[in-house]
């Protein structure tokens with residue numbers, strides 16, 4: 001591999017992993033050797049090596065392959081003889097990247113950051129931030145406006161007004177996006193601020209590693225020296241006693257020093273099973289905001305924004321009116337799934353060179369649409385069926401045996417079996433604690449009646465359509 005090749009690969013990696021990740025993790029790598037399909041790099045610390053291997057190893061390998069270098073594996077190790085030049089001695093740093101920063105504006109950075117970091121500073125380095133997760137790309141709607149406003153407030157800096165900021169919500173609703181946006185914003189406003197973002201799992205990993213290497217004092221010092229600590233998916237440390245203990249002390253030390261803490265989790269602090277009482281109550285001291293499930297308007301807004309982006313990527317590709325509305329209506333599970341659907345749709349349409357029509361979307365996204373269909377909840381089914389037959393919602397779970405009530409109840413049982421992935425005992429529980437055999441009987445009854453009662457089967461078609469959106 002030539003100096004020029006590695007330089008080009010690094011340029012590609014900036015685009016792939018984002019500038020912050022590049023500067024923190026990739027730039028310090030030194031190419032050492034390539035033999036028998038193994039590309040070896042030296043790294044400043046073992047931790048750095050582990051991190052790069054786990055998070056960027058495959059990116060690096062793929063980019064090397066794209067450049068025409070046959071690489072089956074990449075390895076990272078601390079240099080044994082740092083003074084000795086690496087095997088490709090002429091290749092320490094690509095000229096375009098750091099010797100002539102002016103030639104490459106994407107890699108210029110403040111002089112303070114450009115100075116070599118001491119080893120412990122490298123250990124402090126934040127987990128990789130996704131360059132796309134900024135406030136600019138975060139679409140705000142009713143379900144997330146409070147979380148967004150609180151995140152913005154924290155990112156603006158100034159006096160710490162609520163500590164910690166605790167963001168919670170279901171899968172794929174934008175918690176990580178908001179956390180990265182805060183980290184980007186703070187770093188942009190105050191380049192000197194020591195912002196440490198990591199997942200709770202990484203916190204534990206680093207804690208265990210410090211214990212193993214007998215480096216616990218430096219671990220404590222490092223974590224207590226940050227200006228902003230951001231821990232993602234804190235539910236992960238539930239049930240992990242020593243990690244919780246350490247987290248608690250770190251948390252207290254930072255709050256005492258008036259340093260900002262931002263935490264995310266998949267549920268509210270009090271609802272995280274296995275989380276110590278004292279930690280849960282500490283977490284409740286600041287501002288707790290939740291990201292609600294998306295509504296139609298938010299989903300449409302997100303789709304419009306992403307479609308705009310893809311239009312730039314696939315110029316000439318047309319998208320028919322109504323397609324985004326259809327997707328916003330049908331894919332209600334979470335934003336990650338929504339994004340995945342759009343990505344697939346654009347990629348597929350560009351491959352086959354066709355306009356994105358409703359028909360193409362239905363074809364290409366059949367599996368996602370089917371999976372989304374199953375997301376209808378039993379409560380929703382009960383509500384719609386009760387409305388349709390003009391009975392009270394409480395009658396769905398109540399004991400009344402009158403046919404006027406019992407039949408709609410069986411219809412709701414049947415639809416719950418058809419449209420959700422719940423088991424019969426689970427459905428039974430939602431219908432006032434009925435036994436699973438009662439549910440089975442109800443489902444069978446409706447199946448039999450549908451064959452002979454056209455009114456009932458019309459009702460079911462109608463209800464189904466209503467529920468599936």
Ligand SMILES: Nc1ncnc2c1ncn2[C@@H]1O[C@H](COP(=O)(O)OP(=O)(O)OP(=O)(O)O)[C@@H](O)[C@H]1O
Pocket residue numbers: 133137138139140144169170171172173174175176177178266302335336339
């Ligand atoms: N309001 C939004 N505007 C734009 N993109 C969003 C929004 N909400 C979520 N996304 C996108 O959806 C994807 C999933 O979001 P993110 O990873 O932040 O979810 P999360 O809540 O952290 O989920 P998990 O609990 O699985 O970690 C990301 O690509 C993110 O950019």
